[in-house]
């Protein structure tokens with residue numbers, strides 16, 4: 001997110017949601033020529049899937065990869081801190097062209113909802129299971145219910 005945003009904690013929460021959202025797989029791609037990658041030969045025509053979840057759960061970049069921990073994106077002064085391993089929109093030439101729009105929408109929806117409602121889960125937060133559910137090679141969030149209480 002850019003420096004114009006002066007709500008670092010909210011920004012960090014949104015980034016942590018995107019890190020944890022667990023639909024972390026880019027679109028499949030095809031290797032256009034024989035390619036060596038980390039000692040492996042990927043022959044021309046090989047289909048590859050970038051697994052973004054792997055980098056989002058790398059403990060050398062995220063100190064508590066299994067937790068919901070917005071501090072992954074905050075420095076000691078509570079200011080927003082970029083993390084080069086954050087790439088829910090993938091990276092490179094085929095990076096998601098909707099990234100800026102998606103960030104803006106997230107911020108507006110999230111802040112508008114929280115300005116008008118308090119969110120209350122139906123069970124104590126510690127009883128909410130935030131471990132991923134695996135579907136084929138993807139992991140997805142588990143659904144859970146909560147109430148919107150007008151402020």
Ligand code: HEM
Nearest residue numbers: 025026027028088089090091094095096097098099101102
């Ligand atoms: C939370 C929201 C979003 C996430 C996490 C997301 C994530 C991604 C990812 C991971 C890719 C694959 C990039 C790659 O293959 O390397 C992608 C591609 C793409 N996204 Fe998004 N996206 C989001 C929202 C949007 C929005 C709002 C739009 C358009 C308004 C959009 C349009 C596209 C398009 C057109 C591609 C294909 C790009 C290409 O193949 O060259 N996305 N997105």
